[in-house]
Structures are given as structure tokens and as C-alpha cells.
Amino acid sequence: MASEAHGGGATGYIVHHLTPLSVGEGFWTLHLDTLFISAVLGGIFLLVFKRVADNATAGVPGGMQNFAEMLVEFVDTQVKDAFHGKSALIAPLSLSIFVWIWLMNFMDLIPVDLLPMVGAVLGLEYLRVVPSTDLNATFGMSISVFLLIIFYSIKIKGGIGFAKEMLLNPFGKWMIPFNLLLKVVEEVARPVSLALRLFGNMYAGELIFILIALLPWFIQPILGFPWAVFHILIITLQAFIFMVLTIVYLSLAHEDH
Amino acid sequence: MSINATLIGQMITFALLVWFTMKYVWPPIMQALEERKKKISEGLAAAEKGQHAMDLAEKRATGLLREAKDQAADIVSLAQKRAGELVEDSKQSARVEGERIVTAAKSEIDREIQKAKEGLRQQVATLAVSAAEQILRQEVDRSKHKEIIDNLDKALGEK
Numbered sequence: 001m002a003s004e005a006h007g008g009g010a011t012g013y014i015v016h017h018l019t020p021l022s023v024g025e026g027f028w029t030l031h032l033d034t035l036f037i038s039a040v041l042g043g044i045f046l047l048v049f050k051r052v053a054d055n056a057t058a059g060v061p062g063g064m065q066n067f068a069e070m071l072v073e074f075v076d077t078q079v080k081d082a083f084h085g086k087s088a089l090i091a092p093l094s095l096s097i098f099v100w101i102w103l104m105n106f107m108d109l110i111p112v113d114l115l116p117m118v119g120a121v122l123g124l125e126y127l128r129v130v131p132s133t134d135l136n137a138t139f140g141m142s143i144s145v146f147l148l149i150i151f152y153s154i155k156i157k158g159g160i161g162f163a164k165e166m167l168l169n170p171f172g173k174w175m176i177p178f179n180l181l182l183k184v185v186e187e188v189a190r191p192v193s194l195a196l197r198l199f200g201n202m203y204a205g206e207l208i209f210i211l212i213a214l215l216p217w218f219i220q221p222i223l224g225f226p227w228a229v230f231h232i233l234i235i236t237l238q239a240f241i242f243m244v245l246t247i248v249y250l251s252l253a254h255e256d257h
Numbered sequence: 258m259s260i261n262a263t264l265i266g267q268m269i270t271f272a273l274l275v276w277f278t279m280k281y282v283w284p285p286i287m288q289a290l291e292e293r294k295k296k297i298s299e300g301l302a303a304a305e306k307g308q309h310a311m312d313l314a315e316k317r318a319t320g321l322l323r324e325a326k327d328q329a330a331d332i333v334s335l336a337q338k339r340a341g342e343l344v345e346d347s348k349q350s351a352r353v354e355g356e357r358i359v360t361a362a363k364s365e366i367d368r369e370i371q372k373a374k375e376g377l378r379q380q381v382a383t384l385a386v387s388a389a390e391q392i393l394r395q396e397v398d399r400s401k402h403k404e405i406i407d408n409l410d411k412a413l414g415e416k
Contacts, residue, residue, distance in 0.1 A: 022263075029261040038267065042274045046282065053285035058292030065289075072286045091287075092279035100274060131267075135260055140267025144275075 021126045038131040041103040083251035098243040104132040105235030132202040142191035152253040
């Protein structure tokens with residue numbers, strides 16, 4: 001995509017905004033902006049929460065600690081509601097997913113031209129600032145979650161149990177190939193839907209911001225402000241949906257049928 | 258959109274993120290939350306205990322106060338009774354004393370009167386005797402007789 005030719009005008013503007021800064025060819029292309037921005041956001045998340053964790057006291061919490069604890073308790077409640085087993089991984093995983101996705105989505109609310117302009121000053125030809133509008137970012141998470149689902153399924157049910165579940169449901173042993181096909185589709189649909197839902201929402205949201213940015217300046221606030229406010233809901237909702245579905249999928253993987 | 262090696266990079270980042278959160282972020286915060294929960298529940302329990310103790314103490318204080326009031330009232334009434342008795346007693350003794358004094362004074366007066374009467378009787382007797390003597394000495398002179406009698410009268414009148 002990086003090599004796509006695009007002229008000026010509205011189309012050029014849009015394409016420019018949606019083209020990632022990349023190096024490499026073919027599969028080995030790396031989207032540097034996605035990698036860099038998501039890593040920075042992850043770093044911010046870890047830094048803030050690590051600081052809170054280091055200073056965490058049972059006494060009266062300060063502002064930042066309060067905020068972090070609120071998030072932690074929120075995630076913990078979600079996990080406890082959906083997941084009844086015991087796992088040291090799921091709750092921290094959910095927290096990471098929620099905060100990281102939220103931060104990546106939040107990049108959407110930064111004016112669409114701001115960071116690309118800064119990038120241009122620094123000599124970067126392209127800069128796509130919202131990592132969650134990159135399929136690689138959303139699939140990176142959902143495939144990781146998918147691997148965890150498979151891992152826990154096998155760990156909890158055992159290899160044979162997992163194989164039985166894959167082969168014998170829902171139609172019994174005479175329909176093994178069909179069962180397998182159904183199950184594979186069911187399993188694969190999860191990460192795909194997780195990734196595409198988040199990607200689609202963010203991509204569409206970003207696209208609308210770009211379109212608004214193409215309008216005359218006196219119309220931009222009228223449309224941009226409501227859309228931005230609405231987007232605050234969207235980015236939180238998408239992060240929340242991703243987190244809750246992850247919890248649900250993992251708790252399903254922990255359940256024996 | 259293209260899926261490419263960025264995916265692998267994102268997965269690695271994600272794995273690191275989750276690992277770090279699991280190892281260094283989640284446990285201390287949860288621990289702090291648990292500790293706070295414990296502390297709060299302990300505090301609430303202590304507050305309840307304190308409240309209970311206060312209620313008890315208040316009840317006891319009220320009881321003590323009532324008892325003290327009763328006692329004070331008893332003491333006051335006793336004291337009033339005693340005071341009345343004392344007043345009565347002293348009135349009685351004062352009356353008795355007064356009567357005694359009056360009686361003593363009366364008897365004294367009686368004695369004085371008796372004494373005075375005695376003295377008078379003696380003087381009268383003496384005067385009568387001396388008058389009789391003079392009358393006997395000068396029988397002849399009537400006028401002189403009369404004068405003596407007058408003298409006697411005078412002497413009697415003086416007494």
C-alpha cells in the first residue's frame with residue numbers, strides 16, 4: 001500500500017492519512033508507526049500502573065492510585081462476573097487489553113493532521129497515528145487471545161478431551177469431519193470477529209474524522225465536536241467489548257462440557 | 258489492508274505487556290485493595306464495638322446518676338428532720354431554762370420581800386417601844402403627848 005500512487009485532492013489526502021509508514025517488502029513489511037505508537041502507549045500504560053503498583057498502599061489512595069484502582073476493580077469485577085475458575089493470567093490480561101486498546105483508540109481523538117504534520121517536519125512521509133486502525137494490531141491481540149484459548153482448552157480438558165470436543169460435537173461420532181469443520185469455523189470466528197470488530201469501528205471512525213477535516217473550517221467544529229464526543233463512547237465501548245469477549249472466550253475454554 | 262510482519266511485532270509487544278502487567282502491576286494493586294478492604298472492615302467493626310461500649314457506659318452512668326440523686330434526696334430529708342429535731346430540742350430547753358430563771362427570780366423576790374417585811378416589823382416594834390417609853394415619861398402634858406404621837410406617825414410614814 002505504501003507504494004500506491006495517489007495524487008492530490010481529497011482522495012490523495014485520505015489515502016495519505018490511511019497509509020502506514022512502512023519498511024520492507026511483501027510479508028516482511030513492518031508498519032513502523034503502528035509498532036512505535038502502540039509500544040509507546042503500552043509503555044505509558046505500564047509506567048503509570050507500575051508507579052501506582054509500587055506506591056500502592058492500603059491507606060488513603062492518591063489521585064492516580066485511585067484512578068488505577070478504579071480501573072483494576074472494574075476489570076476485576078468483569079472477570080469475576082464471567083469467569084469462575086482461578087487464574088493468575090486472565091485478570092491482568094484483561095486489564096492490559098482494556099487499557100492498551102483504549103489508549104490506541106484514544107489516538108483517534110487527536111486532531112487527524114497534528115501528528116502527521118509533526119511527522120512531516122521530522123521527515124516522515126506517512127504517519128498513521130491510530131494503531132487500532134491497523135489490522136496487524138487488532139489481529140496481533142486477537143490471535144494472541146486465540147492461542148491462549150487453545151492453550152487453556154488443552155490444558156484444562158487435556159489433549160483427548162479437547163480433541164473429543166472438536167470432533168464429537170455437536171453431531172456425534174458419525175459426523176466427525178463435519179463436526180470438525182463446524183468447530184474450526186467456530187473457533188476461528190472468534191479472533192477474526194474480535195479483530196475485525198475493533199478494526200472496523202476504529203477505521204470507520206478515523207475515516208469520518210478525515211472526511212470532516214476535508215470540509216470547510218467553519219463546518220468542521222459543528223460536525224467534528226459531536227463526532228469526537230460520540231467517539232469517546234466508541235473507543236471505550238470497543239475496548240470494553242474486546243476485553244469482555246476475551247474473558248468470556250477464556251472462561252468457555254476453562255469449562256468442561 | 259495487508260497482514261504482514263507487523264502482526265508478529267504486535268503480538269510480541271502484547272505478550273510483553275501482558276507478562277509485565279501480570280508480574281508487576283496486578284498483584285501489588287490487588288494486594289493493596291485487599292488490605293484496604295480488610296482495614297476498612299476492621300475499622301467498621303471497631304467503630305461498632307466502640308459504639309456498643311459507649312451505649313453501655315451511658316446506661317451505667319445514667320444508673321449511677323439516678324442512684325446518686327436518690328441518695329442526695331435521702332440525705333437532704335434526713336438532715337431536714339435532724340434540723341427540725343434540733344430546733345425543737347433547743348426550743349424546749351430554752352423554755353425550761355426560761356421557766357427556771359423566772360422561778361428563781363420570783364423566789365428571790367419573795368425572799369427579799371420577806372426580808373424587808375421582817376426589817377420593817379422590827380423597826381415598827383422598836384419605834385413603838387420607844388414611843389411608849391416617851392409617852393410613859395411625859396404623861397401630864399397633853400400637847401406633848403400629841404407631839405409624840407405625831408412624831409410616831411411621821412416615823413411610820415417615812416418607812
